[in-house]
Amino acid sequence: MRTxxxxxxxxxxxYEWVLAHVADGIYGLDAEGRVEFVNPAAVRITGYPPxxxxxxxxxxxxxxxxxxxxxxxxxxxPVWRALRSGRTVLAGDEVFWRADGTGVPVEMIAxxxxxxxRVTGVIVSFRDLTERRAAERQAxxxxxxxxxxxxxxxxxxxxxxxxxxxxxxxxxxxxAVRYQAAGHEAQVGGxxxxxxxxxxxxxxxxxxxxxxxxxxxxAAMGQLRGLLRALAYDNDESPAATLRRVDxxxxxxxxxxxxxxxxxxxxxxxxxxxxxxxxVRWSNAGHVAPxxxxxxxxxxxxxxxxxxxxxxxxxxxxxDHTVDLDDGQTLLLVTxxxxxxxxxxxxxxLARLQEALRDVGGQPLDYLLDAVLARLVPGAGEDxxxxxxxxxxxxxxxxxxxxxxNRLPPGIP
Numbered sequence: 001m002r003t004x005x006x007x008x009x010x011x012x013x014x015y016e017w018v019l020a021h022v023a024d025g026i027y028g029l030d031a032e033g034r035v036e037f038v039n040p041a042a043v044r045i046t047g048y049p050p051x052x053x054x055x056x057x058x059x060x061x062x063x064x065x066x067x068x069x070x071x072x073x074x075x076x077x078p079v080w081r082a083l084r085s086g087r088t089v090l091a092g093d094e095v096f097w098r099a100d101g102t103g104v105p106v107e108m109i110a111x112x113x114x115x116x117x118r119v120t121g122v123i124v125s126f127r128d129l130t131e132r133r134a135a136e137r138q139a140x141x142x143x144x145x146x147x148x149x150x151x152x153x154x155x156x157x158x159x160x161x162x163x164x165x166x167x168x169x170x171x172x173x174x175x176a177v178r179y180q181a182a183g184h185e186a187q188v189g190g191x192x193x194x195x196x197x198x199x200x201x202x203x204x205x206x207x208x209x210x211x212x213x214x215x216x217x218x219a220a221m222g223q224l225r226g227l228l229r230a231l232a233y234d235n236d237e238s239p240a241a242t243l244r245r246v247d248x249x250x251x252x253x254x255x256x257x258x259x260x261x262x263x264x265x266x267x268x269x270x271x272x273x274x275x276x277x278x279x280v281r282w283s284n285a286g287h288v289a290p291x292x293x294x295x296x297x298x299x300x301x302x303x304x305x306x307x308x309x310x311x312x313x314x315x316x317x318x319x320d321h322t323v324d325l326d327d328g329q330t331l332l333l334v335t336x337x338x339x340x341x342x343x344x345x346x347x348x349x350l351a352r353l354q355e356a357l358r359d360v361g362g363q364p365l366d367y368l369l370d371a372v373l374a375r376l377v378p379g380a381g382e383d384x385x386x387x388x389x390x391x392x393x394x395x396x397x398x399x400x401x402x403x404x405x406n407r408l409p410p411g412i413p
Contacts, residue, residue, distance in 0.1 A: 025106075027124040033057050033080060036121065045106075045128050047099035058124070062096040067103060079124055082110035086119045096126065105129040166407075167195035170203050172393045173266065174403035176365045178373060180385040182213075182337070190217035190259065191335045191384040192225050196233065197409060198265075204232055205388050207333040208261035208287065208310075220257035224250060224310065232263065239263040240283035240307075240318035247285075247314035258311040260287035262333055266325060266390060278325040278392055283318050285310050288336050288346065291353070293368075295328040297361025299354050330365065330391040332357075337383035338376055352376060364402040365391045 025042030027035060035053045043050055046062060053061065059077050066072050074080050078091040089110045095103040108126035112119045167175035175195045190210025197203055206228055210221045227249050232242045243263055250256075264282035282290065282302075286309030293299040302323060308316045325331055339349030353376060360371045369387055377385055393400055 023127075025126045025128070027058060027126075028121060029058055029079065029083075029124060030121045031083065031119060033059055033074075033083060033122075035061075042126075045098075045104060045126075046096060052099075063094070065097070067095050078108060079110045079122055082112045082122050083119055086112050086114060088112070094126075105133050165194075167205075167388075168197050168203070168409060169404060169407040170197055170201065171406055172395045172399055173203055174365050174391045174393065174400075175203065175205065176369055176389045176391075178369045178385070178387040180337075180373060180377060182384045190221040190257070191337065191386040192221045193333070193386045193388045194225055194229055195388060195390075196229060198232075198236075199234055200236065202236075203266040203390065204263070205266070205331070205333065205390055206232075206261060206263045207335060207386055207388050208259050208285075209335045209386075211258040217257070220255060220259070223253075223255045224257070224259055224261070227253075227255070228261070228263065238283070238320045239265055239281060240320045243283050243285050243310070243318050244314065247310050247316075250311065251314045256311065258309055259285075260309045261285045262287045262290060264290070264331070264333070266331070266392075279322055280325050280331055281320055281322050283307065283320050285318070288334055288339060289350075291332040291334075291350075291357070292323060292325075293330040293332055293357050293361050295362050297358040299332075299357045299361070301350055301354075325390070325392050327392050327394045330361070330368070330389055333388040335384065335386045337385035338373070338387065340383070365389055366402075 022039065023041055025045050026039040027042055028037040030036050035056055035058050038050050038053050043053075046053075048061070059072075059074050059079065063077055063079070064072055075084075078089040078094065082089040090108070091110075092107040094106050094108055096106050097103055106126040106129055108124055111123045111125075113121045113123060167177050169175060177193050177195065179191070179193065190208075190212060192208050192210075194206040195204065206225075208221070208224065208228075210217045210224065212220075224246065228242070228246050231245050231249065232239075235242075243261065246261075262282055262284050264280055267279050267281060269277055269279050284290075284304055285307055289304065290302045291299050292302055302321070304321045305319065307318050334353070336346070336349075339353050340346055341349060353372065356372050356375045357368070360368045363371065369389055373385065373387070391403075393403065399406065
């Protein structure tokens with residue numbers, strides 16, 4: 001059994017061990033605010049050895065001026081207020097000044113010691129807030145960047161959505177479009193589509209993808225789409241000739257972005273009566289090849305010799321290609337976000353698309369597009385996705401209800 005002296009020595013040893021190992025700085029001050037003891041954490045944080053602190057006025061040593069350099073009156077100091085009031089004082093935004101003259105943000109609690117109803121000193125415990133403040137600044141900066149990115153994404157989205165207009169619905173052709181944004185915030189891309197009627201009633205469809213992401217890509221997309229639409233609207237030149245003119249105009253107008261694109265014209269065979277077969281004439285500027293889908297879901301990729309993407313060489317040769325579009329068949333144009341995946345090549349992606357089409361090829365066109373997107377891009381993907389589909393219906397029968405009513409711009413026959 002220990003004697004009272006041994007118990008006291010043991011208790012004191014425990015207190016000394018705690019003082020030596022806690023992370024917070026701890027001071028013991030006398031009734032005049034002079035340092036009586038200081039623990040190792042306080043020495044480490046302030047940089048003053050114990051011998052340079054004991055017996056000195058703590059406020060004068062560590063706390064004599066504010067962060068802006070103005071004097072800090074003793075009577076306003078939390079420690080001094082605890083000494084004078086005899087009440088515990090908490091302070092969450094203070095600065096102690098290190099031996100090297102740098103400030104350290106601290107939060108502190110000053111607890112007065114009272115003997116015989118008289119304040120005999122104060123115990124000051126303080127915590128270095130340097131890492132916390134750095135984390136707060138980092139969090140604030142991340143939040144600012146996130147807000148900026150969200151604003152940039154919203155601006156690009158609004159620009160993109162303003163340009164991705166609803167397609168026309170010419171007689172016995174059903175045009176359906178889809179656009180799905182990428183999942184990455186502020187990574188809106190340059191994917192676009194277009195569909196419009198020429199004055200002679202031919203249907204033009206286009207799809208493209210500007211290299212890059214963000215507002216710059218969306219802006220370049222808008223410029224290229226506008227150029228293509230304007231140059232293709234009121235002439236009967238071939239899609240290849242129009243793409244050449246778009247490329248030259250973009251160079252002359254300093255629209256310097258690289259882009260892939262397909263421009264296609266759905267027209268009549270010129271040597272066949274009006275009720276004859278439709279013909280698709282298209283040119284491909286480095287884009288994913290179109291597909292032709294039969295009513296039973298079988299499909300073929302309309303692979304052609306590759307032409308250069310837009311923005312490389314406006315004088316490079318471009319070729320036209322043709323294919324018949326029979327009643328019930330669907331022409332499908334997509335951007336690479338639908339078929340390309342990390343770790344697999346384009347051929348594998350097109351094979352997955354053809355497999356999906358086998359199951360839904362005979363379904364209404366809107367259902368087909370939604371089913372394909374749900375299967376190939378079930379969530380937000382790594383890239384934007386744009387899709388344009390054109391399905392032909394027999395002219396000897398009424399337009400199917402699933403295709404919706406005709407929708408033609410004014411002046412189009």
